[in-house]
Amino acid sequence: MFLINCPYCGERDQQEFKAGGEAHIKRPKQPTELSDDEWAEYLFMRKNIKGVQFERWNHTHGCRKWFNMVRDTSNDEIKAIYKMGEKPPA
Amino acid sequence: MTKNLRVKSSEYIDETNRISFKFNGKTYHGFKGDTLASALLSNDVHLVGRSFKYHRPRGIMTSGSEEPNAIVQVNPGTNRTEPNVRATEVEIYEGLEASSQNCWPSVEFDIGGINNFLSPFFPAGFYYKTFMWPASFWEKYEFFIRHSAGLGKSPTSNDPDIYDHRNIHCDVLVIGAGISGILAAKNAAKNNFKTLLVDEKNELGGSTIYENNEFNKIDNKSPSEWLKKEIKELKNIKNLEIKTRTSVAAYHQYNYLLARENLTDHLEVKDKTNKIRQRLLKIRAKKVILATGALERPLIFNNNDRPGIMLSSAVKKYSEFYGVACGNKNLFFTNNDSAYESAMSLYNKGINVEAIIDIREQSESKIVKKVKEAGIKVYWSHTIVDTTGYKRLNSVSIMKLSNDGTSVTGSKISISCDCLGVAGGWTPAVHLYTQSGSKLKFDEEKQIFLPNQNTSKQISVGSCGGDFKIDEIIKNLNQKLKANLNIKETDLDNIKVEIDQENSKRNIWLLPSDKPLGKTKPFVDYQNDATAKDIKLALREGFRSIEHVKRYTTTGMGTDQGKLGNMHALGIIADTAGVKMGELGTTTFRPPYTPLTFGTIVGRNVGKFFDIFRRTPMNDWHVENKAEFENVGQWKRAWYYPINGETMHQAVQRESKAARESAGILDASTLGKIDIQGSDASEFLNRVYTNAWSKLAIGKCRYGLMLNEDGMVYDDGVTTRLGENHYIMTTTTGGAANVLGKLEDYLQTEWPELDVYLTSVTDHYATASLCGPNSKKILKKIIPDLDLSDENFPHMSFKESKIGNIQCRIMRISFTGEHSYEINVQASYGKDLWEKCIEAGKEFNITPYGTETMHLLRAEKGFIIVGQDTDGTMTPIDLQMDWIVSKKKYDFIGKRSLYRSDTMREDRKQLVGLLTDDPNIVLEEGAQIVSELNQSQVEMLGHVTSSYFSPNLKKSIALAVVRGGKDMMGKKLFVPMENKNINVTVANPVFYDEKNERLNA
């Protein structure tokens, strides 16, 4: 069980949160202009990294805000948490 | 008459408090403070169980939670019975009953014992190899195996006890209250850290409080005396909470730990009632100090499992702590000095110690000298090659060990004895450490796994960190505490320690016998009867990974997770394969460290607290009117209202007819309702629904379909425009929370520029859906002032009005195809609204109907239910709902996916109606549909999704998804069932009132 530092509420138990998959995948502005392959790339392809991964999380049982997390999936160490729209740490 | 082996009064045993208990039906006596194991041993009872595979007689091996053999059923036949309990952990109380497990008809005479004589036929993987062929025989084998195997019996009646959960947040959690745990907790608390100290035993102090080596001193006192003084001082320390009888079961990431606190298991039955039995502690600690100690290793030799063969440390604890001698003729077998302390403990109480067999060549420590001075014979460089005694050890035979330790020489000496204490060195208890994700390293010199890479804020102190001598323990503990807690001074700075320095050890994982290995039984895992030769066989058969060997031989797979034998299994594999231990890796230790009861895990979440449930404001009326209920998500919804003993079918037929012929009323309060406001609300709806919303006039309603980005139908419902920038959206009952979550996701992450605010108002409104040709007359009676003409209040429109003083929102929308109104009021007026409708509808025979009738009525109209007629693979085109997909809109969620090559295939499964050729046969939902019969293989074209007998059409109707179904109108298909094939015809899914004439009836 992680201890997650919600950028709006502070440290809370993992139970209050829901993971929302890989972060920084932007929905294309003009989907109809895309080929099937390009659309499939957006729709289906996810990296699923063993190691440092950028993820979306939602404080579902709290402030209901979405935010980003940098997590090492091999040991579940949370390296950074930042708000939607903010630049990911280098 | 049983013998009494109580040899010394102990301060931990209250001899004024005599307790009687039953074991296997026979009454014995012990004292307050005894465990079941110590009490049985004081009565000279060693035989307590039978092993799992060979049904060999087994005795008490240890004095703690690592016990593999003495596994008992507590209070058999009562509602508090519990299987698989370690006799070494059960504190006795007046009236306690316990019995052996895994034996039939009794532990003294066990028919399964014949497996022992058949054991050449039970090698590793025996079950895998033998019972596979012929496959059809498995059922017969299974009956036989299950009858003779099995670990205890589950209770058959409800658990009478209360269980609890508690969250604890602390700065420092110290696990284990031995000398290192106590000193760590004391110094942490004194430095203002909020500290929690837990220990699985009922007394603090670990093994040091019964330490008897006279050559060890702390501040010129014996370590036990010194520690008792420290324990007394704990009471006065602020910031320190101590929990005994508390076993840490799991250590998760981020220092989140689960522990079980045992509160009433040691009490008499009359004192257990109405108290919390066990509490699950959910601990979040800023830092964890592991002081879990070490477990003594047995030695692996031929027939090392007889009752009377115990760990040497257990013999010492029974003697020093419980005042019990484990035998009259005692023998020790060792590879290090610790057996000599156990021997001296017995000797000092006047108990006979026959000899010590030591595989080492010599040892110069003071305690060894002391043993020699006492006249106890020591056989250096000797090993035990065999033992005798079926239900109790009666002799061992020993031989001289070769220099390389792989064979024996010389003549055999037989020594008679009734108890053998075995000392194979110490294994740090690193189970919790590895559970936390931290990594171990093998220390080739000490032949132990030690903590290496910490992943959490944790330290391992004392013997679980590899320090076994008191001077090392205190020195390293002091350093680690200062560094980890960032403190300058501790109590430990000026402690003077003297110890018996010698620390030689000779490690041989598998000791040789004069017989070949194939003819011996050196047990590695006592509980699962895995021997060294099973492990070697697995290696010969090609198994290499430690995890595979473990599963194939079942080593370490018992309820004790092989706490005693895992190291030897690894050692034997390493020796046989010619690799280093460190290269093998270890097996995984999984939570729980010791078994947990289901009660502890679920806590108070039982019965009606198992899951939360939601009830509508009209619920009391439904209950008073004898409705049957169904669960829809967390909601309890009225399902149907049987009268005069009607079956469900009869009730639903009656309700459905009434709703179409006169008037029906449905409690629709559970539908999800989302209030949408903001200057971009219309644009937002354009993006989330497949159809267009910009032109929807204020006061009008529209049905919308919501897709996932992959083009599949996700939810549906009617949304009403209440004002220029204000909408109310309804969702399916089950989908409400997910829809809100999804919409929030898009608003926060993809379209933060939109000025839109979403609020869930599902619980704020109660909704009565009034339907049928007389619904208008009923509503007129309730709200006489409202103009209900089709001109003023047409289908798909909305009015704000008042029922008396109560504000209400009325939508003229229909899920049944009949003229109908959905009336919404503030939730607290819901029942009042409902009763007013019922009262006003009396003259029209208004009929309340439940969800089943609602489903039937909508199926007659071919309206889908998301989640029943769709399953996450249906596009709107598949549902033949092309009309709702806007061609003009540039984009909406899922639009692009509707043009993917896969979603455009003509042969996708599509929604159709099905009519049975025999109108009285009702298809089963889920039944498969084929186009051909009498073929050995037929393609399954699809399945039935909804099916009813329609009382209004007087025939069976069904909705189905069928591959290419759109172009199959009128085609004959088949639904093959177990005993018959049903002939069906593909039809229009709108079975009733195709022209929608009844909406304005």
Ligand SMILES: [Zn+2]
């Ligand atoms: Zn939050």
